[in-house]
Amino acid sequence: MVKSYLKYEHSKTFGLITSSTSNVLWAPDNDFQNAALRQSKVGRAVVGADEEVICWDVKKGELLSRWRDKDCVAEVTTISQSSADPDVFAVGYDDGTIRIWDARIATVVISFHGHRSAVTVLAFGGGGSRLASGSKDTDIIIWDLVAEVGLYRLRGHENQITGLQFLQCATTYSEEEAGEADQTINKNGVIDGHNGEPTFLLTTSKDAKFKIWNLQSQHCIETHIAQSNGECWALAVSPDESGCITGGNDGELKVWSIDLRGLAKYALQNGDEAEHTYLNERGFLRRQGKDRSIGVKFHPRGKYVAAHGSERAIELWRIRSEGEVQKTLARKRKRRREKILTAQNGTPKDFGNGDEAPEDLDTADVTDIIVPYVIVRTGGKVRSMDWGRGAPSKSLRLLSANTNNEVELYSIPTKQAKKKPKSEDPPDYSRTCAVDLPGHRTDVRSVVLSSDDRMLASSSNGSLKIWNVRTQSCIRTLDCGYALCSSFLPGDKIAVLGNRNGELEIFDIASSTLIDTVKAHDGPIWTLHVHPDGKSMATGSADKSAKFFNFEVIQEEIPGSKRTSPRFKLVHTRTLKVSDDILSLRFSPDSRLVALSLLDNTVKVFFTDTLKLFLNLYGHKLPVLNMDISYDSKLIVTCSADKNVRIWGLDFGDCHKAFFAHQDSVMQVAFVPHNQDGNGHHFFSASKDRMIKYWDGDKFEQIQKLEGHHGEIWAMTVSRTGEFFVTASHDKSIRVWQQTDEQIFLEEEREKELEELYENTLTTSLEQEDEPSGEKAEVAAAGKQTTETLMAGEKIAEALELGIPDLEAMRNWSQAKAYQPNVALPDRHPIFLYTNISAEAHVLNVVQKIKAAALQDALLVLPFTQVAALFTFLQIWAEKKWNIPLTCRVLFFMLKTHHKQIVASKTMRPMLDGIRQHLRQALQRQKDEMGFNLAALRFVGSQIRENGSKNHVDEGLWEEEEELSKGKKKRAFVDVA
Numbered sequence: 001m002v003k004s005y006l007k008y009e010h011s012k013t014f015g016l017i018t019s020s021t022s023n024v025l026w027a028p029d030n031d032f033q034n035a036a037l038r039q040s041k042v043g044r045a046v047v048g049a050d051e052e053v054i055c056w057d058v059k060k061g062e063l064l065s066r067w068r069d070k071d072c073v074a075e076v077t078t079i080s081q082s083s084a085d086p087d088v089f090a091v092g093y094d095d096g097t098i099r100i101w102d103a104r105i106a107t108v109v110i111s112f113h114g115h116r117s118a119v120t121v122l123a124f125g126g127g128g129s130r131l132a133s134g135s136k137d138t139d140i141i142i143w144d145l146v147a148e149v150g151l152y153r154l155r156g157h158e159n160q161i162t163g164l165q166f167l168q169c170a171t172t173y174s175e176e177e178a179g180e181a182d183q184t185i186n187k188n189g190v191i192d193g194h195n196g197e198p199t200f201l202l203t204t205s206k207d208a209k210f211k212i213w214n215l216q217s218q219h220c221i222e223t224h225i226a227q228s229n230g231e232c233w234a235l236a237v238s239p240d241e242s243g244c245i246t247g248g249n250d251g252e253l254k255v256w257s258i259d260l261r262g263l264a265k266y267a268l269q270n271g272d273e274a275e276h277t278y279l280n281e282r283g284f285l286r287r288q289g290k291d292r293s294i295g296v297k298f299h300p301r302g303k304y305v306a307a308h309g310s311e312r313a314i315e316l317w318r319i320r321s322e323g324e325v326q327k328t329l330a331r332k333r334k335r336r337r338e339k340i341l342t343a344q345n346g347t348p349k350d351f352g353n354g355d356e357a358p359e360d361l362d363t364a365d366v367t368d369i370i371v372p373y374v375i376v377r378t379g380g381k382v383r384s385m386d387w388g389r390g391a392p393s394k395s396l397r398l399l400s401a402n403t404n405n406e407v408e409l410y411s412i413p414t415k416q417a418k419k420k421p422k423s424e425d426p427p428d429y430s431r432t433c434a435v436d437l438p439g440h441r442t443d444v445r446s447v448v449l450s451s452d453d454r455m456l457a458s459s460s461n462g463s464l465k466i467w468n469v470r471t472q473s474c475i476r477t478l479d480c481g482y483a484l485c486s487s488f489l490p491g492d493k494i495a496v497l498g499n500r501n502g503e504l505e506i507f508d509i510a511s512s513t514l515i516d517t518v519k520a521h522d523g524p525i526w527t528l529h530v531h532p533d534g535k536s537m538a539t540g541s542a543d544k545s546a547k548f549f550n551f552e553v554i555q556e557e558i559p560g561s562k563r564t565s566p567r568f569k570l571v572h573t574r575t576l577k578v579s580d581d582i583l584s585l586r587f588s589p590d591s592r593l594v595a596l597s598l599l600d601n602t603v604k605v606f607f608t609d610t611l612k613l614f615l616n617l618y619g620h621k622l623p624v625l626n627m628d629i630s631y632d633s634k635l636i637v638t639c640s641a642d643k644n645v646r647i648w649g650l651d652f653g654d655c656h657k658a659f660f661a662h663q664d665s666v667m668q669v670a671f672v673p674h675n676q677d678g679n680g681h682h683f684f685s686a687s688k689d690r691m692i693k694y695w696d697g698d699k700f701e702q703i704q705k706l707e708g709h710h711g712e713i714w715a716m717t718v719s720r721t722g723e724f725f726v727t728a729s730h731d732k733s734i735r736v737w738q739q740t741d742e743q744i745f746l747e748e749e750r751e752k753e754l755e756e757l758y759e760n761t762l763t764t765s766l767e768q769e770d771e772p773s774g775e776k777a778e779v780a781a782a783g784k785q786t787t788e789t790l791m792a793g794e795k796i797a798e799a800l801e802l803g804i805p806d807l808e809a810m811r812n813w814s815q816a817k818a819y820q821p822n823v824a825l826p827d828r829h830p831i832f833l834y835t836n837i838s839a840e841a842h843v844l845n846v847v848q849k850i851k852a853a854a855l856q857d858a859l860l861v862l863p864f865t866q867v868a869a870l871f872t873f874l875q876i877w878a879e880k881k882w883n884i885p886l887t888c889r890v891l892f893f894m895l896k897t898h899h900k901q902i903v904a905s906k907t908m909r910p911m912l913d914g915i916r917q918h919l920r921q922a923l924q925r926q927k928d929e930m931g932f933n934l935a936a937l938r939f940v941g942s943q944i945r946e947n948g949s950k951n952h953v954d955e956g957l958w959e960e961e962e963e964l965s966k967g968k969k970k971r972a973f974v975d976v977a
Contacts, residue, residue: 004743005682008694010708011724013050014472015458015465015734017405017439019710021094022048022076023295023384024401027055027103028086042433043388045399045407046089046103048076050710050733053091053101058399058409061435067091067106069099075710077118084128092119096784098133100145112853113784114141114150125166125198132201134161140203141782142215147889148852150782154213156220159206163235163246166198167212167263199267204235204246210256212278216267218779224279227252236296236305243282245305247293253285253307255366283366287315288375299387303414304396305370308382314400318373318415328368374412374426379434380404380441397432405732406436438474440465444728446485446715450492453719455509456726457495458734459483464497466509469726469736476512480505485527489551490534494568498525498539504549504570518570520547527585531608536573538594540582546596548574576611578604584626590633593650597624603638605653615653619646622665630671631680635697639666645685647697657700662687668716670725671697686727688712692737701746705753708735759787783857792850793861799846800862800869802829803839807872810839840876844883847890856893864901867894871911878918884926891915 018024025046042059053067053076074095082088087103096115099108115135123132131143140154140161201213210226213219226232227248234247243257259278266276287293291309298305308314320328380402388397388409396412412429440460447458455475456467460483466476481499488495494515497505502521507514523542530537536550550571555564581599588594593614595605603617603624622641629636629650636648645661648654668686681697690711694704711730718725724738763786783789809826816823832842850858862870870890877887895902902908 002745002747003699004745005696005703007740007742007744008704008706008725008737009740010706010735011738012472012736013052013733014467015439015444015728016049016732017056017435018047018054018383018401018407019049019075019731020383020403023078024386024399024407025079025081025089026386026388026397026399027081028390042409043390045401045435046079046081047401047407048079048091050075050731051093052076053079053089055103056407056435058407058433058435061433061437063438065103065106067101069108072097072099073707078120078122080122080124082124082128084124088128090122090124090131092122092133094118096135096137098122098131098143110145110148110853111851112143112150113786113789113857114143114153114782115139116784120160121162121164123164123166125168125201130166130198132164132166134164134203136160138205140164140201140213143782149856152218153780153782154218155776155778155780156211157203157205157207157209159231161203161205162233163202163204165202165235165237165244167200167202167237167241167258167260168198200263202235202237202244204232206231206233208232208248210246210279214266220778221266222278227254231292233292233294234296234307236298238298239300239302245285245296245307247296247307249292251287251290251293251309253287253293253296255282255285255370256280257282285317285366285370289313289315295382295384297385297387299396300389304373306385306387306398308385310381312378312381314376314378314382314385314398316373316376316412317370319370320368325364325369329364373415374429376400376410376412376429378402379408379431379436380406404441405439406434406441409433437477439732443730443732444715444734445483447717447726447728447734448486448488449717449719449726450488451490451720452492453721455488455492456734457486457488458728459486459497464495464507466495467734476509478507478512478514480507484524487528487530487537489530496528496537498528500524502541502543504528504539506568506570515568516570520549520572521545523581526581526583529585529587531587532589532591538585538587540585540596542581544578544581546576546578546582546585547572548576574611576606583623586627586629588629588633588650589631592633595627595629595636597627597638599623601640603627603636605636605650615650617648617653617655619655619658620644625665626668628669628671628683630697631673635681637669637671637683637697639669639685641665643687645669645695647700659695659700661685661693662689662691664688664712667713670716670718672718672722673720674722684716684718684725686713686716690729692716692727703746704744704749706737709733762790763787783860785857785860786854789854789857790861792854792858795846796850796858796870797862797866799843800866800873802831803843803873804869806832806839840873840880843873844877848883848886855889859890859893860897864898867898867902868908870894871908871915875911875915875918878915878922881922881925884919884922888919891919
């Protein structure tokens with residue numbers, strides 16, 4: 001009989017506030033039921049957390065919502081918010097996919113596949129109907145969010161894209177300017193026919209190029225070298241689009257002015273203008289930090305600029321008003337004149353400010369316009385920042401996401417237009433709110449579960465946190481040293497930690513206090529384990545000794561009284577000296593043996609009572625980092641930095657099996673206490689390769705591979721029941737993996753792995769085929785073949801193969817029925833008989849089920865031999881007026897793709913004429929229907945406005961107007977005739 005195993009699946013993630021791969025966004029509170037939230041106006045922080053997007057209430061530090069697509073395992077790399085609808089967010093992922101999320105319902109609205117590697121930057125434009133995405137694959141793709149398709153791909157950069165910004169060029173034009181370009185302008189002064197779509201796109205890349213793209217003609221119209229010293233890492237455009245700043249290496253920021261009027265003229269004249277420069281360098285700003293500038297942002301009000309590198313600081317600049325700049329320039333002129341006069345006569349003379357004509361600001365030095373304001377020192381290295389809107393006019397809000405897993409909100413007072421004080425000190429900023437409690441600042445080095453599996457203790461450098469496993473909430477946070485190992489003591493009321501300084505720290509969880517600190521070793525304590533009888537414990541250290549401690553409760557006198565109070569104490573009883581550093585120590589569950597792994601790659605097993613050597617286990621090529629003994633005390637499993645896992649028998653010390661288990665050092669192994677067989681010989685291994693593997697220790701087979709972590713896995717613990725286990729990783733997340741009722745079989749798992757491998761190689765080979773040899777075209781199609789689009793294309797092909805014969809058979813039957821009413825139905829495919837559906841309806845159903853974003857790529861899979869069959873069905877759909885938008889979309893795409901072959905084909909011409917006739921009729925009918933509905937809506941709207949508005953009369957004002965009107969002569973109408 002084939003053996004089955006129960007499957008483990010990822011169930012919960014906690015301990016992660018923000019991941020260092022994604023940016024942070026400030027969003028307003030939309031919780032109108034919560035009055036406290038509404039009044040605070042502090043807002044939400046939207047951050048990426050591994051494969052999820054998390055919304056935090058910044059004031060309370062509470063989790064508001066999680067956005068997770070169950071099909072996605074890639075890390076979030078960038079987030080962007082739509083300016084048209086603040087509840088719509090675009091999220092880019094590490095695998096090149098983009099998902100559009102609706103924050104109100106926390107669900108994916110659209111998914112796009114177009115990039116071959118991680119998406120680095122996203123930007124909305126065109127009133128929220130367009131999205132631009134840049135990636136590490138150096139391509140920029142423009143997406144249409146209404147039609148849910150990729151419009152085109154722009155190529156020209158040679159490294160990852162670091163900045164994107166649409167330019168609306170919302171400049172009003174005069175009649176003369178519009179007339180020159182043969183354009184009509186509407187009553188707002190905007191060109192008719194442009195529909196508010198963005199005309200230009202600014203892009204920056206790590207290759208230091210700064211480009212302007214014309215999106216109407218789809219080509220680059222201007223290229224500049226953005227930075228003087230290598231890569232360009234950031235781009236920020238001012239709210240009025242009159243200027244921008246790019247950030248590069250060595251704390252350099254370059255300021256540019258944008259000629260909006262010139263760009264608008266260029267758009268009017270369709271690019272027929274003479275050579276002109278639209279981006280002009282204005283000068284440099286220097287940050288105090290000399291690292292690369294990875295983030296620059298203008299304040300929404302446009303008066304302040306914030307920039308940061310990867311250090312613990314955000315630098316703010318203030319943009320002076322025109323009056324302030326003129327005063328500064330006048331002062332400089334006066335000083336220059338004084339210097340010249342002093343050089344000539346030797347006596348300075350006061351010229352006053354003079355009544356000279358003001359200078360043009362375009363010629364002023366940029367350091368006179370943008371001046372340093374304040375440097376905000378943050379709690380950790382800054383990964384990203386955003387301005388908080390809705391703040392009072394006298395202060396600014398700055399939201400910072402740090403690499404040490406925390407989000408902070410700072411309040412900075414603005415400069416008031418008062419008399420300048422004698423000494424202009426930088427303003428005092430304050431950290432008003434922070435989200436830092438639900439996570440560790442540094443990597444978790446140890447996790448351990450309580451005896452009832454309800455509490456989890458996680459320890460890192462500086463903090464010990466106690467979590468409720470069921471609710472994932474942090475119950476206690478305690479300050480500690482650099483913790484390396486930890487354990488709950490029997491009763492789960494006391495936790496003990498071993499740290500880097502060789503100290504054992506003992507904490508009382510209920511009162512959140514440090515009971516005692518015991519200097520146990522002279523080197524770091526790498527491991528500790530509680531004896532199975534619960535009365536003692538042992539520690540292993542880098543000082544080449546293992547020490548054994550008994551748990552005792554002593555009566556301690558209370559100073560100033562005769563009373564005593566009980567106090568927990570660790571009493572050192574024995575010491576075991578060994579030849580090298582101890583990395584791991586385990587007692588066997590039957591208390592007979594104690595195993596020690598040493599830095600010399602060996603494992604030594606001693607008798608617990610006499611501490612005499614029992615076994616020496618040789619075989620690993622690098623130090624054994626962790627080990628565990630099975631619950632029947634018959635097997636010991638060891639894992640090493642040599643990427644191998646070995647299973648040994650504890651009776652003779654023979655090696656049963658050695659696996660090449662992982663692609664990197666194996667950090668943790670742990671036996672499952674009880675499984676179906678009851679012998680507890682199944683175990684987990686966790687590695688630096690971010691993978692967890694589930695093994696059968698009797699059959700020496702890999703049962704399951706668990707992926708999910710995005711960093712090295714440092715710690716792991718298995719529950720007492722074996723129903724779940726917990727892992728902690730370098731990505732700052734703590735994950736719970738739950739046992740399910742689903743059974744898995746080893747053969748099926750191997751088949752799944754092979755299928756995944758095949759699919760990955762297939763999509764990779766398709767991507768390579770797409771890349772043409774030689775020079776790349778500047779514009780290309782935005783599509784990308786995935787397994788989903790390939791399967792969708794195959795479904796359409798299959799439906800066409802079944803549909804055409806059935807269509808012919810049913811046509812012949814209906815013709816025969818005209819002469820012979822009792823003629824029998826033809827033999828049809830079971831699909832049509834079972835659902836009692838026509839062939840054209842079945843093909844339409846198949847096409848309708850394909851996502852709009854994947855439809856074009858799916859149609860590309862069809863060979864040209866099946867295009868005629870598809871056009872046959874398109875003609876029927878147009879004739880019957882079925883789903884006209886979809887019919888038009890498929891038709892236009894196929895015409896564009898196979899234009900030359902269709903034009904050359906004699907059989908397709910009459911078919912196209914028929915489709916055109918039917919489509920025109922259907923579209924005219926839809927147009928009339930929409931016009932009728934619009935007129936009805938306008939009428940209903942005017943009715944509501946008339947009924948809903950009441951004239952309010954202010955009695956006081958009315959009386960005053962009456963009195964004034966009495967003194968004036970009334971206006972009379974005279975009949976001139």
